[in-house]
Amino acid sequence: MTVGPVRRDEATAAFFDGTARGELLLFRCPAGHFSPPYSQQCDTCASVDLTAVAASGGASVVSRSVAHRRGGHRDILVVAELDEGPWWWSKVIDVEPEQVVAGARLTVVVERADEESEAVPVFRLA
Numbered sequence: 001m002t003v004g005p006v007r008r009d010e011a012t013a014a015f016f017d018g019t020a021r022g023e024l025l026l027f028r029c030p031a032g033h034f035s036p037p038y039s040q041q042c043d044t045c046a047s048v049d050l051t052a053v054a055a056s057g058g059a060s061v062v063s064r065s066v067a068h069r070r071g072g073h074r075d076i077l078v079v080a081e082l083d084e085g086p087w088w089w090s091k092v093i094d095v096e097p098e099q100v101v102a103g104a105r106l107t108v109v110v111e112r113a114d115e116e117s118e119a120v121p122v123f124r125l126a
């Protein structure tokens, strides 16, 4: 798996406007629950009154895998729990696999595959 080239559509435009600013947008309902960016309603209470808010950028590793690619390259992929609660999967950049253990602290950063591509959220060790 590689991240990008990624292009926007109507459903993802607000999300990618966020990543262009360096933000991972989540949704928050009036009760204060956070849901992932693709949510149509709150994961916890099913409210459809959702407001887009920028995640703090902090996360912890839940699980990790290593994807080996041609040419000896490899991607370190994680499922991480964002500090707001929702889980997010992406790759961890600038890291060796053995550094990425369950519970390790991560920071969300954005990365572009190329100038034509949307910025996508990835992780770096905090």
Ligand SMILES: [Zn+2]
Pocket: 029, 030, 031, 032, 033, 042, 043, 044, 045, 046, 047
């Ligand atoms: Zn809720």
